[in-house]
Amino acid sequence: MYVVIEGIDGSGKDRQAKLLIERLIAEGRHVVASQEPNEATPIGQLLRKLLKNGNYPDAMLPLFLADRAASEPARAQAQAEGADIVQTRSFLSTLVYQGLRYSDGLLVVMHRELLKVWPDVIVVLDVPLKVAADRRRERNSEAEVYELGEWQQRVAKRYATFVALKQVLHTPIVAVDGTGTPEEVHQRVWEATTRGRA
Numbered sequence: 001m002y003v004v005i006e007g008i009d010g011s012g013k014d015r016q017a018k019l020l021i022e023r024l025i026a027e028g029r030h031v032v033a034s035q036e037p038n039e040a041t042p043i044g045q046l047l048r049k050l051l052k053n054g055n056y057p058d059a060m061l062p063l064f065l066a067d068r069a070a071s072e073p074a075r076a077q078a079q080a081e082g083a084d085i086v087q088t089r090s091f092l093s094t095l096v097y098q099g100l101r102y103s104d105g106l107l108v109v110m111h112r113e114l115l116k117v118w119p120d121v122i123v124v125l126d127v128p129l130k131v132a133a134d135r136r137r138e139r140n141s142e143a144e145v146y147e148l149g150e151w152q153q154r155v156a157k158r159y160a161t162f163v164a165l166k167q168v169l170h171t172p173i174v175a176v177d178g179t180g181t182p183e184e185v186h187q188r189v190w191e192a193t194t195r196g197r198a
């Protein structure tokens with residue numbers, strides 16, 4: 001099972017990925033964690049820098065694609081070995097964020113060429129903008145380029161559009177209420193991903 005967790009900045013993706021991984025491992029599954037941008041690679045590290053300083057905005061799309069392409073072999077291998085993959089962010093983030101600037105058609109076609117391994121389900125954590133903004137403040141790290149208020153509003157709208165479509169690139173997309181305690185949200189994520197598995 002290849003599960004992706006998505007949502008606006010501060011929606012709780014990392015925490016939910018961790019809880020899901022722990023539960024799958026407790027069930028005896030072999031789990032591979034994956035994240036985009038992948039900071040284990042030089043491309044991911046460069047992306048993280050540019051997200052902080054806002055330099056080279058025109059390089060962001062190709063770098064996100066390169067980062068994703070570089071992680072594909074590891075995912076393909078994990079899948080071939082029968083492992084579960086739990087990942088934060090995916091091509092849906094590119095459709096949502098870079099889609100504010102480039103056409104959806106272009107981004108869909110590029111991913112169809114680029115990707116070999118498709119998620120079984122993408123879970124979008126749905127939290128009000130204010131809750132996510134408060135969580136980002138608590139995290140107390142320097143705001144990245146897309147984390148500013150007006151961007152987040154547009155990003156939230158884009159996520160809602162893809163949730164309404166129910167699937168993109170043959171990948172089912174489900175929204176999960178991301179409010180409440182991490183354990184409450186986890187239970188909803190668990191149910192949504194189990195449904196996807198059935």
Ligand code: TYD
Binds near residue numbers: 064147
């Ligand atoms: P991430 O580290 O997941 O942010 P957070 O933990 O704050 O949710 O992702 C960093 C930023 O990169 C985030 O603002 C979304 C953006 N992003 C894109 O614009 N396109 C992409 O394809 C990906 C993977 C991320």
